[in-house]
Amino acid sequence: MGFTNSPAEFQTCMAFILQDEIPSTANIFIDDLPIRGPATDYPDENGDPEVLHENPGIRRFVWEHANDVHHIMHRVGHAGATFAPSKAQICCPEVVIVGQKCTPEGRLPEPSKVDKILNWPVLKNVHNIRAFMGLCGTVRIWIHNYSKVARPLTQLLHKDAEFEWTPLCQEAFDALKTAVISAPALRPVDYSTDNPVVLSVDSSKYAVGFILSQYDEAGRKRPARYGSIPMSERESRYSQPKLELYGLYRALRAYQLYLTGVKNLEVEVDAKYIKGMLNEPDLQPNATINRWIQGVLLFTFKLIHVPAERHRGPDALSRCPLGEGEEVEEDDDSWLDxxxxxxxxxxxxxxxxxxxxxxxxxxxxxxxxxxxxxxxxxxxxxxxxxxxxxxxxxxxxxxxxxxxxxxxxxxxxxxxxxxxxxx
Structure with a gap:
């Protein structure tokens, strides 16, 4: 085995060793082994963490996490692998894993990257813009409407564009810094609970925008992922009903991996007629529309109509223009066969x-x-x-x-x- 294949082989070996622990307790990223802590600290009526009855000096959630750490280290040790004590971080309230800060609230951008973005000086040439946008691209999943916000800066990267730092560029530069500071915590979908998982979808002639979120125990909707797919010139000429149905079909397919295993899926749209199109596809016979309906009905979900004034999140993503280097991907529906x-x-x-x-x-x-x-x-x-x-x-x-x-x-x-x- 050479150097080229060694990372993939190492990842495969570690995934095999920890196959019974992935993804419920731990996961593996080459040589990084994060071990998940309990979902709660078991607060009592006063908000204090629950302690063990056998030893009131030990909190329950710490004891459970310590057992998980011991169990996984024992399994890895028996497989012949070793740990580096100088790099180990045990029982930390928050930790940086693969460039993301993991906290009880969810995932946040790495603090060192945030500091670099906030302290970045004014951009003076194309080289500076490329470096700044490259760093911002690593945290774009936290920036709502990233392509639209950064558009004045990416336009300066065009081949024949003359570099001119305008007030609009400065506004975009400051907006990206502000967005990084106020980035929401993204929480992964918990597939073990019956809490509703919500896919909010909205379509326009520019793109289909969608947000995947889940309700927590307190009834708050917590975002897990933001996404958008640009429309081609031909697709942008669809009628609005056809556009909305096509957007729902593309969104479900794009997030098919994350929707598999969801127990209670709700799909939010702001178009009332989609329900009728799914129930009666033959009212207006169209082979293409029936093909999309075939793909939509592969998923089990509850369709919910949300008024446009309360559907602004995916609506903004659907009206976001193409970003720098972003291309329109034609849909290939052969997967339905x-x-x-x-x-x-x-x-x-x-x-x-x-x-x-x-x-x-x-x-x-x-x-x-x-x-x-x-x-x-x-x-x-x-x-x-x-x-x-x-x-x-x-x-x-x-x-x-x-x-x-x-x-x-x-x-x-x-x-x-x-x-x-x-x-």
């Missing part, structure tokens, strides 16, 4: 109906009916073959022995229970 399957639903009278007859209601009533996979796509046909093989041990006719081995290997990822195929 690998994910979504057609379904035929047989009701209690043993009559067949297609999803296009009752698109939304049929899918919602699936729990009261028998659901069968149809053979309308290539992927569906393969699943039928898997089910037949696992039931009767009959292998379909395949051209080569290698194809048969691949078929058996693919079928081994599934099993049949009560006549239904499961993975």
């Amino acid at each position: 690998d994910t979504a399957l057609y379904a035929e639903i047989r009701d209690r009278q043993n009559k067949w109906s297609k999803p296009q007859d009752r698109p939304y209601e049929a899918l919602l009533s699936a729990s009261h009916a028998d659901v069968f996979i149809s053979a309308n796509t290539k992927a569906d046909k393969v699943l039928h073959q898997y089910q037949k093989f696992l039931t009767t041990a009959a292998i379909p006719e395949l051209p080569t022995q290698q194809a048969k081995r691949r078929f058996i290997q693919g079928a081994s990822r599934y099993f049949v229970r009560n006549g239904k195929l499961h993975q």
Whole structure:
């Protein structure tokens, strides 16, 4: 193993050693091993931390964290790895991990980066702008509307632009410094609780803006991530209903990784007609719109209408122009072919109906009916073959022995229970 592959190999080895602890108790970033503390200090009626009954001199949350640290160090030690005592930080109320300051409230920019930005002198040439914007880019996830705020400065980086420090540039320079100071703490989504996770989405002809947040125990909405996707010239000419539906589809796909495992998802939009479009996609037959609806209905969520005056966060992100070096990415919906399957639903009278007859209601009533996979796509046909093989041990006719081995290997990822195929 050479120097090029050594970081990836080390990361793989540590992830294997700590696989039972990731991500609930600890995580690993090459040679950085952060260990999560308890979610609360267990305050009593007076707000004081709870102590152990066996030893009133030890607070409960400290004892639990010490046990987690001991457990993980014991596991790593048995694997043959060692720790550097001079670099270890144990039982700290806040710590800097991979350039982010982690506190009980959430993630904040690293203090050293904040100080450098605040003490940065006035920019005098393009080289200064590139250096300053490069540093600000490391904390942009905390700066609301970053591209729009920094636009007067990024315009000076254009090839034929003449460097002229205008009052507008100074205003943008000061606004970035102020935004870094007042950056909100970002809290990761807690997938173990039933607290609602909210995806707020708004679309305009410029971009689709979305904010992922979650309600905490006190009922406050805490942001987890900010995001936006710029619209292409063709997409910007969509009608407003089509634009809003397309924005919801792109937002759900963009945050698919973070929405997987969420128990209670709520989607906030400021367009009332989206609910009707999802329930009745055939009122205005359009293959493209039905394709987006197919992607949207892959997610389980509660759709909530929020008036425009209370929907300003994602609204601002959706109207943010392109930043320096930002490009429009065309959507490729081929991922739906690998994910979504057609379904035929047989009701209690043993009559067949297609999803296009009752698109939304049929899918919602699936729990009261028998659901069968149809053979309308290539992927569906393969699943039928898997089910037949696992039931009767009959292998379909395949051209080569290698194809048969691949078929058996693919079928081994599934099993049949009560006549239904499961993975």
